[in-house]
Amino acid sequence: MDYNKVAKELVPLLGGKENVVSATHCATRLRLVIDDESKVDSSEIEELDGVKGAFSSSGQYQVIFGTGTVNKVYQPFAQELGIEAGETSSNQQSSSGADHKEAAKQNMNPLARFAKTLSNIFVPIIPAIVASGVLMGVLGLLNTYEVFTPESAIYVLLNMFSSAAFIILPILIGFSAAREFGGNSYLGAVIGGIMTHPELLNPWGLQGGASPETMEFIGMNVELLGYQGTVIPVLLTVYAMSKIERGVRKITPSAIDLLVTPFVTVIVTGFVALLVIGPLGRVVGNGVTFALDAVYGFGSGLAGLVFGGTYSLIVLTGVHHSFHAIEAELLNSGGNYLLPIWSMANVAQGGAGLAVFFKTKNKKTKELAIPAATSAFLGITEPVIFGVNMKYRRPFIAALIGGALGGFYVTMMGVEANGIGLTGAPMAAIATDVLNYVIGFAIAVGTAFIATFLLGWKEEK
Known part of the structure; x- marks a missing residue:
């Protein structure tokens, strides 16, 4: 060449x-x-x-x-x-x-731009959440097979390691979001620290029957409840912080900017976070998870069928990047049941691409199909979607069918994930039920592979 x-x-x-x-x-x-x-x-x-x-x-x-x-x-x-x-x-x-x-x-259009912004915020955080998710899986195995007792030192230490990322998640998001929104990353981390301060009750304590203290401030009752593990409150707060920081810097003389701008930004944003945006963001976050839980609880199999069958269509728009925020919010309230569904849709595209390799006579398509399908099995679908399946269209439809059936199976079996970002074969490391995840994987790939041959297509000479 x-x-x-x-x-x-x-x-x-x-x-x-x-x-x-x-x-x-x-x-x-x-x-x-x-x-x-x-x-x-x-x-x-x-x-x-x-x-x-x-x-x-x-x-x-x-x-x-x-x-x-x-x-x-x-x-x-x-x-x-x-x-x-x-x-x-x-x-x-x-x-x-x-x-x-x-x-x-x-x-991009405004919706895709918004989704990309969320993606830029959460992608750098994914390794930390994945590490914690894998550790949670290891702890689950240790507990199931009684390798260590929950009271043993090694178990206690590993439990600390696995929960740390979720406890300081607002700090991680604050740092990453401030950089994306054009603010100072370290001030973003400070705002995340304020929202998870030890003086505030960890919301996980509510499950143990604890109740947060309240105090009166300028005629308002302020609930001393923290935001550990939350997503939407800190995103909204850091966005506001970036606006406040730029506004203050614009009117502050350069000679005293280093002293005045961070000082005013932290104080103003801190009050805004705990009095207004934080509580509002908590309501929004709870509303999102409640709506998803309602759909999932009404008919988990139906949710898997619909979400698994339509996820690849959403990938075409680029809006799927925004789902990291929703998944992180789900982790705070329990388990991430969306990620296994997305994974089924992704690997189904790989199954369809693999079928194209065996069926097509086009040399260039054959050259692309195998590496593109392999990429999909590892969670990256754009090459196989745009380079192979959409080219002939019917393989893409076959993949939608495979994703729907795979999604139906994993939701019926209650498969969840302990993290975000990983799909395909790597997701097995953070799956709560590896066996049923692998079975769902096989159903999605096999269905898409067979459906591609059954649907066929008329190949141009």
């Missing part, structure tokens, strides 16, 4: 270098922000040597080359655009990675 030749051929097919607003790459794909996507010739791009598919998603036009190859193509491609590796094109005033993300967000 001549990487320089491919790069030179790719630029005009994208509508010329002036049509490329920003460019970067991930492990497998070129990620491009395009000014006018109507100028992009996708069919010709997919015919280029080494290209395994191309699609538009999340405000970016993405060209799949595969691991290793994409790095080698990007170097000459960046030179063709007149930029250095990691920079944006001349259409952008700045050349940081943040500019590429911002340019991509500007290409």
